[in-house]
Amino acid sequence: MKIVYGVENLKPTVSESVASVGVFDGVHRGHQEIIKTVVKEAKERGVPSIIVTFEPHPLEVTSPGSYPPILTSLDLKAELIGDLSVDFLLVIPFTKEFADLAPMNFIENILVKALHVTCVVVGEDFKFGRRAGGSVALLEDYGRRCGFDVICLPLLYLEGMPVSSTRIRNLLQRGDMEAAREILGRYPRISGWVVKGTGLARSKLGFSTTNIETHDKASVPGEGVYAGLIHLNGGRKICAIHIGTSPTLGIKKPRIEAHILDFDGELYEKRVELEIYHKIRDVKTFRDEKSLADRIKKDIQTTRRIMKRLRK
Numbered sequence: 001m002k003i004v005y006g007v008e009n010l011k012p013t014v015s016e017s018v019a020s021v022g023v024f025d026g027v028h029r030g031h032q033e034i035i036k037t038v039v040k041e042a043k044e045r046g047v048p049s050i051i052v053t054f055e056p057h058p059l060e061v062t063s064p065g066s067y068p069p070i071l072t073s074l075d076l077k078a079e080l081i082g083d084l085s086v087d088f089l090l091v092i093p094f095t096k097e098f099a100d101l102a103p104m105n106f107i108e109n110i111l112v113k114a115l116h117v118t119c120v121v122v123g124e125d126f127k128f129g130r131r132a133g134g135s136v137a138l139l140e141d142y143g144r145r146c147g148f149d150v151i152c153l154p155l156l157y158l159e160g161m162p163v164s165s166t167r168i169r170n171l172l173q174r175g176d177m178e179a180a181r182e183i184l185g186r187y188p189r190i191s192g193w194v195v196k197g198t199g200l201a202r203s204k205l206g207f208s209t210t211n212i213e214t215h216d217k218a219s220v221p222g223e224g225v226y227a228g229l230i231h232l233n234g235g236r237k238i239c240a241i242h243i244g245t246s247p248t249l250g251i252k253k254p255r256i257e258a259h260i261l262d263f264d265g266e267l268y269e270k271r272v273e274l275e276i277y278h279k280i281r282d283v284k285t286f287r288d289e290k291s292l293a294d295r296i297k298k299d300i301q302t303t304r305r306i307m308k309r310l311r312k
Contacts, residue, residue, distance in 0.1 A: 001082035003089045007114045010050075010090055017088075018042040018119045019050040019111065021128065023057060023165075026071035027080040029185045030123065030156040030163040035084045037151060038121045045118055048087040052110070053077065054094040060217070061094050069219030071165055073191055076273070090115075103134030107142045119149040126152075158183060173222045175279035187228070190220055190256075191273040197257060201249075205293045209242070209257040210267055212274065220256065225280045227303040227310075230258055231273040237263055240296075240303040241274060247285040248292045259300065278306050 004010045018041045024031045035051060042049035055074050059067030072080065078089055092098065092110075101109070106129045111117045120139065128134040136152050143150045156163040163183050171180040172188060181187050197211035210230070214220060223244030229236045239258040245251055258274060280302050286292040 001078075001086050001089055003078055003091065005091050005093075007090065007092060007110060010088070011114055014048055014050065014088070014114075014116060016045075016047040016116045016118050017050045018045060018047055018121065019052060019115050019117050020121045021052040021110075022122075022126070024051070024053050024072075024077060024081065025057065025165045026168050026184060027077055028163055028165065028168060028183050029158075032084065032185060033156060034121055034123055034153055035081060035086060037153060039085050041119050041121065041151065042087070047118060049085075050088040050090055050115055051081050051086050052090045052092060052115075053081075055091050056094055057217075058094050058099065061096060062099050067217075068166065068169060070215065070217045071168060071219045072189075073215060073218070076189060076191055100130055103129030103138055104142065105129070106134065107139065107146070111148070112146050117148045119151060121151045121153065123153050124155055169219050172219055175222050175224050175226075177221070177226070177276050177278055187275050187277050188221065189273055189275050190214055190218060191271065192218070192256070194267040194270050194272055196268065197255070198251070201257065201259075205289060205296060207259050207293070207296055208264070209259050210239075210272070212256045212258065212272060214256065221276060221279070223254070223283045225283070225299050226276050227278045227280055227306040228258075228274055228276040229307070230260055231275065232267060232270065236275070237261065238303060238307045239274070240280075240299050241276060242283075244283045247283070248289065259296070261300065261304065277310050280306070 018038050020034050020038045039049045057067055057070060081089055122136060126136050140150045168180050168183050177188060192212040192214035195211050195213045201207050201209040221243055226241040228239060228241050230239045237260050239260045241258045243256050244254050280299055
């Protein structure tokens with residue numbers, strides 16, 4: 001998949017296409033159905049498939065300070081979309097000027113003149129243009145006038161509720177990784193950079209931990225201890241993950257740290273990714289540091305057992 005930043009860099013490349021437009025935060029199963037339909041239609045028509053997304057999240061521009069945490073960084077979003085055999089990912093910078101683009105201008109300037117669409121695939125809740133004033137009905141009307149088809153897919157429902165990024169965020173906050181996996185089609189993943197920690201876990205408890213700093217807008221699971229994997233150096237290793245404060249050690253600032261099993265390397269300043277499988281327990285205050293260390297040993301044993309079962 002080729003990633004193109006800015007519409008102006010796509011114009012010389014594409015003469016016709018099948019496309020979809022959206023934030024695609026999380027690239028959940030509902031998004032995947034749309035993307036797979038784009039790829040299928042493009043192959044049948046013999047034209048490239050294009051997914052159009054935005055950076056930053058549109059709500060960061062239109063509602064600063066009140067937008068939701070982000071489920072997938074642009075890098076992870078691109079990786080997940082690329083896994084679905086898309087030809088092009090077009091990333092449009094979302095600015096105040098772009099947010100003010102009227103729906104009909106969005107269709108004419110982006111879909112028709114830049115992408116030369118023969119077909120657009122959207123979900124039934126698709127909105128676009130200034131103040132989300134464009135609807136599927138408007139898109140279909142312009143499609144008839146401009147000569148492109150519109151495929152509108154119904155919302156995907158699981159357990160009687162629509163699949164949505166908001167639903168996933170709520171599940172992450174509750175620590176329900178299994179339910180989030182059902183909606184995402186994979187276990188939740190968060191990425192970040194390894195930073196220097198306080199060293200208290202090693203000096204006081206006898207356990208080395210990798211401290212991970214995520215984007216300040218990232219959606220992370222609620223406080224607790226989790227079993228999962230860490231992606232590093234082209235491979236994956238089992239880890240016990242602590243998210244939140246450490247009241248027994250007097251650490252009040254929430255953080256993310258991972259104890260990587262059977263690993264003693266140095267990861268400082270490297271980018272890593274956590275894949276979170278299961279919540280083991282809540283964060284709690286222990287009587288003393290020895291009690292905490294004893295519980296961490298149990299958490300590590302539990303992590304091994306859980307990951308052996310879930311990775312079969």
